[in-house]
Amino acid sequence: MAVSATAAAVAAPSAEAAPQVRPDLLYVGSWNNGQVYGVRFDPVEGLLTSIGPVAQVSSGWVTAHPDRPVLYVGSQLDGGIVTVFAVDRSTGALTQTGQVSTDGGGTAGGGLSHLGVDRPSDTLLVANFEAGQATSLPIHRDGSLGAPVSVVTDTGSGPSPRQLGPHPHHVVVAPGRRHALVADFGADRVFVYRFDGTTGALSAGEDGPGAYATDAGAGPRRLVFHPDGRKAYLLTELTAELQLLDWDGRSGELTLRQSLAVDSPDFTGTKSGAELAISRDGRFVYASSRGENTLVVHEVERGTGQLSLLQRIPSGGLKPWSFTVHPGGRWMFVANEASSTLDLFAIDSRSGLLTATGNSLPLPNPDSVTVCAR
Numbered sequence: 001m002a003v004s005a006t007a008a009a010v011a012a013p014s015a016e017a018a019p020q021v022r023p024d025l026l027y028v029g030s031w032n033n034g035q036v037y038g039v040r041f042d043p044v045e046g047l048l049t050s051i052g053p054v055a056q057v058s059s060g061w062v063t064a065h066p067d068r069p070v071l072y073v074g075s076q077l078d079g080g081i082v083t084v085f086a087v088d089r090s091t092g093a094l095t096q097t098g099q100v101s102t103d104g105g106g107t108a109g110g111g112l113s114h115l116g117v118d119r120p121s122d123t124l125l126v127a128n129f130e131a132g133q134a135t136s137l138p139i140h141r142d143g144s145l146g147a148p149v150s151v152v153t154d155t156g157s158g159p160s161p162r163q164l165g166p167h168p169h170h171v172v173v174a175p176g177r178r179h180a181l182v183a184d185f186g187a188d189r190v191f192v193y194r195f196d197g198t199t200g201a202l203s204a205g206e207d208g209p210g211a212y213a214t215d216a217g218a219g220p221r222r223l224v225f226h227p228d229g230r231k232a233y234l235l236t237e238l239t240a241e242l243q244l245l246d247w248d249g250r251s252g253e254l255t256l257r258q259s260l261a262v263d264s265p266d267f268t269g270t271k272s273g274a275e276l277a278i279s280r281d282g283r284f285v286y287a288s289s290r291g292e293n294t295l296v297v298h299e300v301e302r303g304t305g306q307l308s309l310l311q312r313i314p315s316g317g318l319k320p321w322s323f324t325v326h327p328g329g330r331w332m333f334v335a336n337e338a339s340s341t342l343d344l345f346a347i348d349s350r351s352g353l354l355t356a357t358g359n360s361l362p363l364p365n366p367d368s369v370t371v372c373a374r
Contacts, residue, residue, distance in 0.1 A: 023049070024326075025092050025372040027071055029059040031321065031337050031365040036062060036073060038092040039342065039361060041371075043328055048344055048361050051092045057083050063115040063124075064370040070143030071372065072124060074112030079103055080128040081110060082137065084145055087372050100145045102126045102135040113169045123149070123200030125171040127182065132166035134182045134193070136200040150201040152209070156187030159217045160238055163188070169221045169237075173197075175229030176249040182209075183220040185237060189213055190220055192252045212245065212254035222276035224285075231305040233278065233285055235262070240271035242287055242298065244305050258306055263292045275322040280329055284310070284352035288320040288334070295320065295334065295345070297352055311353050316343030316360060324369040335366035342366050 026039040026048075036059050038051030058075035065072070069087035071094060074080070080102035085094040102112070109130030116125045122139040133153050138146040154166035167186030174181055177197040183190050192210035193202040214220055219238035225247065226232065232254065234243040244258035262273050272290035278300075279286075285298045285307060293315050298307040317336025324333045325347070332345040332354065344359040 022374065024374065025087065025089065026333065027054070027062050027064065027370050027372065028335065028342060028363055028366045029062040029073065029368040030363065031060075031367040032076070033364045034058055035364070036071075036094070037363050037366075038094075040092065041326075041331075043326060043331065046331060046344060046346065046357055046359060048342065048359055050361050050363070054092060055085060055094045055096070057096075059367075060112045061115050061368045062370050063117060063368075064372045065139070065143050066117055066119055067373045068143045069372065071370070072115050072117075072145075074115045074126065075110055076112070077110040079110055080112050080126065080131060080133070080135070082112070082115065082124065082126065082145060084143065086143075089372070089374070098144050100137055100147065102128055102137065102148060103131060103133060103151060113167075114171065116171060118173050118200060120177065121197055121200040125173070125180065125200075127168040127171050129167045129169060129185070132168065132186065134168050134171045134180075134202060136202055138200060149199055150203065152182075152193055152202045152204055154182060154184045154187055154189070154191055156184070156189055158186060158188045158219065160219065162186070162238075163217070163219065170223055172223055172225070174247065174249065174252075175225055178249065179252045181223055181232075183223045183234065185219045185221055188216055188218055188220065190223060190234065190254060192254070210252045214243075215239070221273055224276055224278045226278065226300070226305055227280070227282040233276065233307075235273045235276040235287055237273045238271060240273040240289055240291060242273075242276075242285070242307065244307060260298070260307055260309070262287050262289050262296050263294070264312060267292050272319075274320055277323070277325050279325075279349075279352065286323070286325070286332070288315060288323055290319040290321065293318055293320065293336075295323070295332075295354055297354060299352060310351075313354060313356070316345070316356055317341040321367045322369065324371065327371060333369045335369050337365050337367050340364050340366070342369065
């Protein structure tokens with residue numbers, strides 16, 4: 001049975017018996033609002049406290065460096081600009097330290113849909129939705145960014161009016177570190193590029209990238225790998241499907257094994273799969289639906305990776321654009337963009353189930369949440 005936030009707080013050691021825990025810093029991007037917001041989070045009590053706006057900057061996605069006090073903010077500006085901020089861990093204040101164009105020239109469209117740090121190669125991987133490009137940027141020792149190491153351009157389109165050209169939505173390095181996969185919403189493909197684990201460069205090869213094709217009009221959005229390195233899970237946006245794929249790290253091929261609807265059988269509204277995550281132990285897969293305004297939990301069968309539905313619950317607001325699992329694995333932060341709330345859920349590590357804590361912060365149109373390293 002899931003553990004509520006209240007029960008978890010009661011079970012925690014008293015303030016007199018336990019050492020003081022410094023609150024975590026969260027940063028929240030705001031869709032088309034030109035601001036980034038700061039939040040303090042107490043991981044013991046499960047409390048969110050607003051710091052307020054901490055940066056005036058075009059924000060389509062925010063990602064913190066995993067172990068440095070640095071924040072990367074992806075913009076909607078032409079050129080696909082990533083702005084770099086130094087984080088003051090004591091106050092949460094941000095100081096801008098640089099900007100980099102992800103297309104190398106500053107002319108292509110700039111609807112950045114995702115930023116992710118590949119720590120082993122010190123690379124920032126960028127999905128430029130509008131320009132149809134995936135870019136790798138080198139991360140220097142101080143967390144600053146260099147000019148692009150590589151820029152690759154996807155090809156293709158789909159039947160939806162929103163799929164007139166390629167639109168990368170997510171870039172992730174595959175186990176084995178020989179490939180990087182790009183979930184492309186516009187092309188109905190997951191492109192498989194070569195990846196240089198030393199430089200972070202993406203390349204297509206003489207015959208172009210490999211690719212896994214979804215059904216036409218599916219709109220691939222997010223992809224995560226199972227910890228065993230042999231399976232992946234793909235979330236589509238337009239059809240709101242969750243797919244289990246076998247991964248062959250030698251050939252770079254994906255093979256469909258299972259496909260499940262994220263929404264309930266009686267849902268008749270517009271489908272919109274949004275966010276995807278897998279627990280650190282690989283036992284549970286989490287997804288969000290902006291169509292049905294729900295969070296969905298699936299259990300992963302040991303060995304086969306097959307999914308079975310465990311839970312479908314309201315997201316606490318409207319249009320759960322994204323969510324982020326706290327590094328400790330005990331909490332989930334849900335960015336409900338249309339209702340302008342950041343909502344906190346407790347995660348039961350044994351059952352995988354989510355519990356709404358009732359702890360919610362009003363924030364303008366949140367689209368992404370990241371946790372800054374302590």
